[in-house]
Amino acid sequence: MIDTRQRGNVAGREAVWRRITGTRHAGLVVALALLAVIGLVTVPDTFATSSNLVSILALASTIGVITVGMTFVIIGGGIDLSVGAVMALASVWGTTLATQSYGPAVMVLCAVLVGAGAGLVNGVLVAYGRLVPFIATLAMLVAARGLAQRISEKKTQLVQSANDVIVSLSTTRWLGLPLLVFLFALVVVVGWLVLNRTTFGRRTYAVGGNPEAARLAGINIRRHTMYLYALSGLCCGIAAVIIMARTTTGSSTHGDLYELDAIAAVIIGGTLLSGGRGTITGSILGLLIFTVITNLFILNGLDTSDQLIAKGLIIVIAVLLQRRNALGGTS
Amino acid sequence: MLEVRNIVKHFPGVRALDGVDLDVRAGEVHCLLGQNGAGKSTLIKILAGAHQPDSGTISFDDKPIRLATPTAAMRAGIATIYQELDLVDGLSVAENVFLGHEHSRFGFNRRGESRRATAGLLARLGHPEIPPDAEVGGLSPAAKQIVSMARALSHDARLIIMDEPSAALAHDEVANLFRIIRDLAAHGVSVVYISHRLEEIREIGDRVTVLKDGRAVASGLPAHDTPTREIVSLMTGRSIEHAFPDRTGAEFGDDVLRVTELTIPGVVDRVSFTVRAGEIVGLAGLVGSGRSEILEAVYGARPASGTVTVRGRPVRGGPHGAVRLGLGLAPEERKAQALLLDQSVAANITLATLGNHARFGWIDRRGERAAARRLIETLDVRPPDLDRPIRTLSGGNQQKAVLARWLAEDRTVLLLDEPTRGVDVGARAELYALINRLAGQGIAILLVSSEVPEVLGLADRVLVIRDGRIIHQAPAADLDEHAVLDMIMEGSAL
Ligand SMILES: Nc1ncnc2c1ncn2[C@@H]1O[C@H](COP(=O)(O)OP(=O)(O)OP(=O)(O)O)[C@@H](O)[C@H]1O
Ligand SMILES: [Mg+2]
Numbered sequence: 001m002i003d004t005r006q007r008g009n010v011a012g013r014e015a016v017w018r019r020i021t022g023t024r025h026a027g028l029v030v031a032l033a034l035l036a037v038i039g040l041v042t043v044p045d046t047f048a049t050s051s052n053l054v055s056i057l058a059l060a061s062t063i064g065v066i067t068v069g070m071t072f073v074i075i076g077g078g079i080d081l082s083v084g085a086v087m088a089l090a091s092v093w094g095t096t097l098a099t100q101s102y103g104p105a106v107m108v109l110c111a112v113l114v115g116a117g118a119g120l121v122n123g124v125l126v127a128y129g130r131l132v133p134f135i136a137t138l139a140m141l142v143a144a145r146g147l148a149q150r151i152s153e154k155k156t157q158l159v160q161s162a163n164d165v166i167v168s169l170s171t172t173r174w175l176g177l178p179l180l181v182f183l184f185a186l187v188v189v190v191g192w193l194v195l196n197r198t199t200f201g202r203r204t205y206a207v208g209g210n211p212e213a214a215r216l217a218g219i220n221i222r223r224h225t226m227y228l229y230a231l232s233g234l235c236c237g238i239a240a241v242i243i244m245a246r247t248t249t250g251s252s253t254h255g256d257l258y259e260l261d262a263i264a265a266v267i268i269g270g271t272l273l274s275g276g277r278g279t280i281t282g283s284i285l286g287l288l289i290f291t292v293i294t295n296l297f298i299l300n301g302l303d304t305s306d307q308l309i310a311k312g313l314i315i316v317i318a319v320l321l322q323r324r325n326a327l328g329g330t331s
Numbered sequence: 332m333l334e335v336r337n338i339v340k341h342f343p344g345v346r347a348l349d350g351v352d353l354d355v356r357a358g359e360v361h362c363l364l365g366q367n368g369a370g371k372s373t374l375i376k377i378l379a380g381a382h383q384p385d386s387g388t389i390s391f392d393d394k395p396i397r398l399a400t401p402t403a404a405m406r407a408g409i410a411t412i413y414q415e416l417d418l419v420d421g422l423s424v425a426e427n428v429f430l431g432h433e434h435s436r437f438g439f440n441r442r443g444e445s446r447r448a449t450a451g452l453l454a455r456l457g458h459p460e461i462p463p464d465a466e467v468g469g470l471s472p473a474a475k476q477i478v479s480m481a482r483a484l485s486h487d488a489r490l491i492i493m494d495e496p497s498a499a500l501a502h503d504e505v506a507n508l509f510r511i512i513r514d515l516a517a518h519g520v521s522v523v524y525i526s527h528r529l530e531e532i533r534e535i536g537d538r539v540t541v542l543k544d545g546r547a548v549a550s551g552l553p554a555h556d557t558p559t560r561e562i563v564s565l566m567t568g569r570s571i572e573h574a575f576p577d578r579t580g581a582e583f584g585d586d587v588l589r590v591t592e593l594t595i596p597g598v599v600d601r602v603s604f605t606v607r608a609g610e611i612v613g614l615a616g617l618v619g620s621g622r623s624e625i626l627e628a629v630y631g632a633r634p635a636s637g638t639v640t641v642r643g644r645p646v647r648g649g650p651h652g653a654v655r656l657g658l659g660l661a662p663e664e665r666k667a668q669a670l671l672l673d674q675s676v677a678a679n680i681t682l683a684t685l686g687n688h689a690r691f692g693w694i695d696r697r698g699e700r701a702a703a704r705r706l707i708e709t710l711d712v713r714p715p716d717l718d719r720p721i722r723t724l725s726g727g728n729q730q731k732a733v734l735a736r737w738l739a740e741d742r743t744v745l746l747l748d749e750p751t752r753g754v755d756v757g758a759r760a761e762l763y764a765l766i767n768r769l770a771g772q773g774i775a776i777l778l779v780s781s782e783v784p785e786v787l788g789l790a791d792r793v794l795v796i797r798d799g800r801i802i803h804q805a806p807a808a809d810l811d812e813h814a815v816l817d818m819i820m821e822g823s824a825l
Binding site: 197198202203210212213214216220 | 630632649650651653654655660662667668669670671672673674678682683685686689692693694696736
């Protein structure tokens with residue numbers, strides 16, 4: 001009797017804490033709902049159509065997959081500026097004539113491996129070469145774009161009709177949604193599970209939150225850091241497959257400034273840029289907010305420059321709100 | 332001079348202060364005592380302007396004041412040295428000392444002046460050897476403590492609050508601290524002094540206020556003639572009997588840890604020793620004598636030459652390799668070296684042994700939580716809540732969680748650096764009993780403590796360290812406190 005009551009008490013406290021941590025996401029959900037209301041009011045007959053919602057999700061899928069990897073890297077105390085360029089490189093490598101001649105499976109494998117490989121190089125440079133993540137991945141950004149241009153000779157490479165299976169990721173629907181949305185969802189779910197339910201995820205928080213404590217607890221922080229960048233690269237490879245499906249091309253110009261959108265989404269989602277704290281759920285909500293804004297601007301026929309200004313404002317507001325929450329929590 | 336009335340402070344799920352009164356007179360050293368989590372740090376953070384009380388009044392010089400921010404408190408003449416050091420590692424000593432009130436003219440810092448003033452303060456604190464230009468991150472914990480003290484002094488405060496300033500200090504440093512406090516008091520400055528070392532209270536204190544569960548259970552007791560027994564029972568509600576476990580008749584196995592010619596240039600000089608299974612070996616020495624460095628080097632956390640073997644197998648590959656061979660280190664500075672402040676108590680406790688609660692990387696959460704709960708109960712971490720972020724625990728309870736991390740699993744060798752730092756008298760006795768039990772299970776234990784009685788009371792064998800060398804070793808039973816103190820300070824081997 002006493003035993004169960006004690007347990008109830010602890011569970012109650014857990015619920016309180018969860019509610020407190022949940023409020024952060026609640027803010028994001030409210031913001032998203034607000035944007036939806038704006039959409040319903042300003043463009044009532046285009047916003048809430050199923051084709052528009054599908055296009056929002058398809059748009060979110062590419063950067064979404066990248067955002068999952070970025071969340072890991074940032075929680076682990078790093079940053080990856082090379083994501084857009086690595087995705088472009090993977091899309092180009094995956095669509096060369098040589099690769100295409102082996103069929104769609106090899107194209108996918110190639111894109112994913114190129115992404116993971118580039119990430120691994122980032123990881124080795126940061127973890128073992130002791131380069132600052134900002135510098136190492138900036139170098140990769142420049143170099144990967146260059147390599148993509150060289151391989152493609154700055155031409156857009158079409159996915160051949162023999163390899164249309166890849167394009168069907170975008171054209172084939174299940175439950176009304178293109179398959180690539182399910183691929184995105186799968187990456188999010190796996191990412192969430194890895195971050196929250198595995199030793200790898202737990203150690204990611206430790207390495208980012210207090211590297212010295214992590215090291216003294218026997219965690220191999222260099223190896224772990226290397227894996228984090230490789231993971232981010234892997235996500236870029238998957239994103240490359242999605243963009244190949246959506247645009248039916250591989251191109252060195254794909255993914256321009258994706259790194260900014262991905263980082264912004266992670267930060268809006270409440271992940272600390274200094275590491276050690278953050279959630280996948282928050283990042284995905286942050287990304288959806290961004291994507292919906294883009295969508296609203298397009299539907300309303302507004303200038304893309306204003307869109308950039310609006311996004312900039314949102315980043316600042318989101319971070320200010322979070323900081324107020326954090327201060328409110330301690331004093 | 333300072334009058335605090337009926338202060339109440341809630342945190343989510345806890346009432347940290349429940350109507351506390353405190354009176355401090357001009358020029359007195361007022362000691363604040365209480366168990367871990369009693370509310371001492373919360374009270375002083377309110378006086379420092381870092382927390383706002385839910386209700387209650389504070390008056391200073393008979394005038395009610397509101398301490399809305401730390402700056403407001405400093406302007407009012409209250410300076411604080413926090414329990415967890417809050418220096419900026421990347422800045423120099425002088426920059427830290429004058430952070431927030433720089434010597435400046437037209438917005439430009441007058442660095443020469445800050446440097447000179449800092450040098451003056453450090454000299455007054457008896458540490459002219461700390462260079463004002465040195466980066467704080469590279470200093471020892473004790474030196475950092477001195478720097479925070481210099482910062483408090485730099486404000487010309489009328490009331491200086493010190494939250495466990497001696498926890499990071501060794502014997503001679505404490506004597507130095509007391510000299511400074513007496514000097515301050517003689518100049519009419521009041522000091523509020525928090526410590527878990529009761530003998531210090533007797534030496535330096537004028538009056539004592541005892542907190543228990545967020546309330547003052549006694550205030551203004553004379554520090555010199557209130558019996559320790561009475562203070563302890565006010566704090567804990569019970570009496571603590573034998574502090575140290577009886578180690579006579581303890582049985583030891585084979586050599587488990589063998590350290591040969593361990594050398595860190597300029598710090599540790601060819602140190603060799605062994606620890607047997609079930610044996611507790613204590614390192615006695617001053618801060619800066621190389622004791623903590625020896626522990627870290629044994630653990631592979633610090634580059635050193637020489638060999639370290641565990642059961643004949645060499646320790647390689649840094650802490651990661653050491654942990655695999657069954658070593659565990661509870662480091663000296665819990666905040667910098669051990670805690671994940673944003674993470675839950677459970678995640679902090681199981682960090683090092685997560686692999687035991689996981690299969691193919693997948694965490695068995697039920698197993699993990701059960702293990703964490705057991706340890707929380709063994710070590711009496713309060714509040715006993717697995718999901719609370721560890722930053723919301725009191726200092727002493729955080730320390731217990733740091734120790735718990737290495738008790739989660741059977742270790743072969745435990746390296747404990749200041750294991751009782753910040754832990755209250757009652758919990759301390761329990762920790763001693765626990766360490767004794769661990770040794771009884773055959774774990775080899777290497778212990779560093781600034782408190783010589785602790786080393787003598789707990790260890791079977793004592794290695795006296797001075798200037799990075801072992802200058803004497805003997806069974807603890809053959810040594811007494813004075814002899815050890817003589818040796819660590821003057822190096823006069825018996
Ligand atoms: N920021 C916070 N959020 C929630 N609870 C807190 C916070 N800070 C302190 N507490 C709680 O308030 C109580 C009093 O803590 P406090 O740090 O004042 O104890 P203390 O007397 O200084 O103990 P110690 O001797 O261990 O340093 C504890 O139960 C602690 O868990
Ligand atoms: Mg405290």
